[in-house]
Amino acid sequence: xxxxxxxxxxxxxxxxxxxxxxxFVSMLRIWTIPIVLMLSVSSGFTTYYGLSxxxxxxxxxxITIAIQSIIVICSLEMAGIHWAAxxxxxxxxxxxxxxxxxxxxxxxxxxxxxxxxxxTLHIDRVQRIRLDIKTYLANVLEQxxxxxxxxxxxxERASADVSRAYFGTxxxxxxxxxxxxxEGPFWRHYNQIYQEKKQAFQLREQAFLELDSKIRxxxxxxxxxxxxxxxxxxxxLMLKNYQDIQLIVNQLASSAGLSLPDAPMLMSYTxxxxxxxxxxxxxxxxxxxxxxxxxxxxxxTVLLSYRLEFTAPGPxxxxxxxxxxxxxxxxxxxxxxxxxxxxMVIEKSELEKARRYSDWSRMFVVGLLLSRGFLRKVDARxxxxxxxxxxxxxxxxxxxxxxxxxxxxxxLPADPS
Numbered sequence: 001x002x003x004x005x006x007x008x009x010x011x012x013x014x015x016x017x018x019x020x021x022x023x024f025v026s027m028l029r030i031w032t033i034p035i036v037l038m039l040s041v042s043s044g045f046t047t048y049y050g051l052s053x054x055x056x057x058x059x060x061x062x063i064t065i066a067i068q069s070i071i072v073i074c075s076l077e078m079a080g081i082h083w084a085a086x087x088x089x090x091x092x093x094x095x096x097x098x099x100x101x102x103x104x105x106x107x108x109x110x111x112x113x114x115x116x117x118x119x120t121l122h123i124d125r126v127q128r129i130r131l132d133i134k135t136y137l138a139n140v141l142e143q144x145x146x147x148x149x150x151x152x153x154x155x156e157r158a159s160a161d162v163s164r165a166y167f168g169t170x171x172x173x174x175x176x177x178x179x180x181x182x183e184g185p186f187w188r189h190y191n192q193i194y195q196e197k198k199q200a201f202q203l204r205e206q207a208f209l210e211l212d213s214k215i216r217x218x219x220x221x222x223x224x225x226x227x228x229x230x231x232x233x234x235x236x237l238m239l240k241n242y243q244d245i246q247l248i249v250n251q252l253a254s255s256a257g258l259s260l261p262d263a264p265m266l267m268s269y270t271x272x273x274x275x276x277x278x279x280x281x282x283x284x285x286x287x288x289x290x291x292x293x294x295x296x297x298x299x300x301t302v303l304l305s306y307r308l309e310f311t312a313p314g315p316x317x318x319x320x321x322x323x324x325x326x327x328x329x330x331x332x333x334x335x336x337x338x339x340x341x342x343x344m345v346i347e348k349s350e351l352e353k354a355r356r357y358s359d360w361s362r363m364f365v366v367g368l369l370l371s372r373g374f375l376r377k378v379d380a381r382x383x384x385x386x387x388x389x390x391x392x393x394x395x396x397x398x399x400x401x402x403x404x405x406x407x408x409x410x411x412l413p414a415d416p417s
Contacts, residue, residue: 032308036072039301043104044068046294050107070100071298075305080386082378101298108294116290125272126225132264133222133242137215139261140249144208147252151201158197204252211248217241235269242266316372316392325396327365341376341384 044064051060074097083090221238228234246263253261316324333345346366348359366383369375374389385393 029308032304036301036304036308039297039304040068040072043071043108043297043301046108046111046297047104048107050110053110067100067104068301070096071104071301072305074100075302076308079306079308080373080376082376086377097302101302104298105291105294108297109290112290112293113287116287116293123226125267126222129225129238129266129272130222132266133218136261136263137218137245140211140215140245143249143253143261144211147204148208151197151204155197155201158193161193207248207252211245211252214241214245214248218245231273232269235272239266239269316374320368321392321396324365324369325393327362328393330359330362337378337384339384341386342390343378343382343384345382347381 044067047067048060048064051064054060055063074093077093078097081090081093218238218241221234221241224234225231225238249261328344331344331346332349335343337343346363348357352359366375369389370377370383374386374392375383376386377383
């Protein structure tokens, strides 16, 4: 008789490459699970950060866990639902996924906005301070020019009075003393006035020199706000210089009888160094970069969850596998659908209906496989194989074929001697 033992498995290069490829694909499927979990945790952290600024932290944590769970669960369900099979369920899952993703992106946006716009907000605050100070200094310099012009004109008039008094041509000189040249009492009187005004003018110039020095110090301290290692010290130095300028300007304006220029109220250092506080006002200054970062994490979470293919949580026993294989063989209409999956019709054929065939056993198997995730419902009359079902059927078919080959070899007659 012929040897009835089965041939060993192939061991060539092609078989080795196929085994390596299978192992690689299996590792990728396994690795997808921790990646999805890590992405979900990352998205949950940013969602919690934004949400915790609006509600109590522990409530924000519960809502965050719920949002991330809904995203992963709905993404997995979407992979196994065809809209034609159950439109109500399909759209309810889709709506839940959209709401959860929208909530996650909205509150994650605040964290990415804070990270991406922190330097921009600092620059905006510095620019705002510079603009306020520039406007104030423009008013100060304008009043300084007016005050200098006023004192210069007064000094020139006093000087002219002294000259006319010396030559006796002043209007206030009596006619009897007109045109008498010399340093008489009129000249001494107007010379004293001139000297007083000259001294006042020099004091003004001294004050203006001090003001110019403070303005230069203020402009230098403004430039230090961007490059100083200790921003707090630089900011308080800038405030001190600004307040010194205000003091000098107020004294000069009060003594000259001029109105005080409007001095803007600069922000405190706490306001200047304040971190970004999440608020819906951030959507007015919309940042595409922050939005793309927030959406990217949830997009990858949904995509990997949707593409995640793993063995059903309830593995089949040997008896269930045998029952399933035998019952699935009773279906007769199979085809490859647009998803490149094997699809079969689960309704009775016309002949079976005519014979009143009882398909309870095979429909039970269909329900079992649908509940375990080995089958996916396409519509009311068709289902498709899930990727996890192919290895089980392939193993059963291989065992059946091997058994048939072994049986046929046993039945062959022995070769004549």
